[in-house]
Amino acid sequence: MSVATPPKGTGPLQKREARLAWSLLLPTITIVSLVVILPLLSIFWISFKPISLADLRPPAPILRESLRGSGDDMRIEYRLRNSSQDVEITDVTIRDIFPDSLVVTGALPAGCALSGAALNCDLGTLEPGYNQRLRIPVALAEGFDEDNAEEAAEGSEPRVTGSGDSILTNSEFTLSNFQRVFDGDEFWSVMWATVFYTVFGTVGALVMGLFAALLLNKSFRGQGILRGLYLFPYVAPVIAVAFTWVNLFDPFSGSANALLLQMGVTSEAINFFGQRPLALIMVTVFEIWRYFPLSFLFILARMQSIDSDMYEAADMDGASPFQKFWYLSLPMLLGILSVLFLLRFIWTFNKFDDIFLLTGGNAGTRTLTVNVYEQAFAISNIGAGAAVAVVIFGCLLLFSFFFFRFISREEGL
Template sequence: MTNIKKKNKNTLLEKEKKLGLILLLPTILIVFSVVIFPLLANFWISFKPVSLGDLRPPKLIVKERIKGKLSNKNQLAEIQYRYRNSSIKYDLENVIIKDTIPNGFTVKDLHPAQFCKIKLKELTCNLNNVSSRSSGKIIIKIHKNDQWQKELDNPKKTKPLVTFSSKNVLTSFEFNTENFKKVFSASEFFEVLKVSFYYTIFGTAGALLVGLLAAQILQKSFRGRSIVRGLLLFPYVSPVIAVAFAWVILFDPFSGIVNSMLIQMNVIDKPINFFGQKYTDIIIFGYVFKFPLALSMVIAFEIWRYFPLSFLFILARMQSFPEEVYDAAKIDGASPLQQFYYISLPFLIGIMSILFLLRFIWTFNKFDDIFLLTGGNAGTRTFTVNVYEQAFAISNLGAGAAVAVVIFIFLLTFSLFFMRYSKKETF
């Protein structure tokens, strides 16, 4: 009896397992092909000297030309095949060009004779190697014979057939660490590292603080609160490209409102290029500080765009908090600041630290915002912008991939830290 029960249970479990895996399989496949595979491919590419041009495979370009009159029986005409290796980097190997000479012609001369053969009107040229950027000519001298027919016999009617093999850097098994050497030894590496961490730490902390303030303000109920709550989420839900360009135009040095306004009110006398100036001097009590202007602007944008998120989370958490505790504290004579410091803050610290970690990871990975605001110039180049810069601006895919690997390693470290931490805290 118990045996049968057990058996039934087991088959049910087996069935469930199977069904579960079937339901998850499409997800696994899609995610594997578009996320995991590229991730591995990224490691692969980062160890190879690949440039953007390598994505276009090398080709042998052959052009056929005819010189002289073909219809003249006594005169020799020439068929010329001009070939060129389109790649500036890679040699082509085992190059063979084949073509058919129509029956109406007799071949008189062949050049270069050591490579080319004619067998039964079939021209075969075995050129072996064509090195990068090199070109050459095959010349065949022909004249008309008795079988010639006007319409049928045109040597150009059959296209030359080209076969060759070439090395493909993407799939070959050659690896080197040049890319990483380049990335780490460049003097800008530490600059990029510094900027990345400045941006991430100040952007994350700023957004969290402003979000906390906003949540405190919106916790008090007042008329129109739900409208204001919706309003404050605008920066986060709008397309990044729209709001980034709005900021760029707002702070434009020539036609931007902020600059004109500041000049108008006699606060400054020259327009400030907010997103294009690396440093600006700020004089406090006679000391001159070099203030990283563009970086601060980018951080300000980051705070502006992402404070709604922390605000939303913190507000949700605060509204789940029992009101009675505050009432009890009031009776005990706790002042508002004490209530905040001793009741609200300890209650919020869990969600805030989780938010900080998650946002830290996301800010570190942020590309769009900086790219659209400054293009990574004026001291705002973070790792993510550097990926684009290396891979597509300097068109060195390998170096770009190496930077992406560096990002991924940082990401992995942060996420392991996050995973370990979030186990302790309930989200």
């Protein structure tokens, strides 16, 4: 009699399920790796390259053809130029077809050969900054006038080829980008702005969200309206609210300054977004204002799922409102608060457009993310921008390590 044993290993059903899962995931994996993983890898690559915005276009030979002179002294001129000032171009060739109206009379430049009406030139290597004219003496063929000839000569586009060594793909590496990023006081002021913005922005948004959630955690008429209203800052496009804030706090014509002057709080207009350290505080306040709705929403959802029995029991025992909040609500909310803290911390750290629109990174508000843009586009040093991005990514890996250690213990999210 055979003994029944539980099956070992993976059965055919299980294999089929795994296969289906992978095939469902395949499109997503492909597209995400194409647009997330690949750029991330390329960021690492670029950060070691001495590359600026102008290098994005690879060096290429540039050719212009013209017919010069008249009568007996006529020539076709090819003006050949290397687009780059510091990279050479190899294997340069020119192909052109002469029109019937012109006859080659003199010697061809070195490297060129004529077969029938077709001109083939192999010019080899162009030095960096190469800029020369190749002249081919020609004469009018019988029965053509000069205007026609010029049109015909310049009408047939010469084809030029050549391979330049693009800085993106060659094997030249440098550490100067990182040197530049870590160099001097600038790095520390950027780090300080980032830490200040991230820590206070996150904590502020959480505290405000908690306060707002406490306000709305009871049912009364208009509760729905207020809840919708309090979500406005989060839902509206950042560009709209950021420009509104800039207008509101404008030193010359802003309503906030006018209000403060009128109330006698200040005697002269304050340049909110233009002076240290106020600008940094203001962008942090903006961050809090814009993202308190998100924490508010999550905290409120959690509050409403707390069992009311507990509070009734506390009432029976004579707990006061503050005691109930401190000893009952807060411990129940600790999970969602810590998860929100970690998530918001990372996203605040990542935030770019808010500061960029409010101050453009001036007046001591340049955070790491704004620095990426500043280096790459304002100073046109893409390599340095990529190096900052690598620093950001390093910080992020550190955060996510903490995140996953922590989140595995927390529910939900």
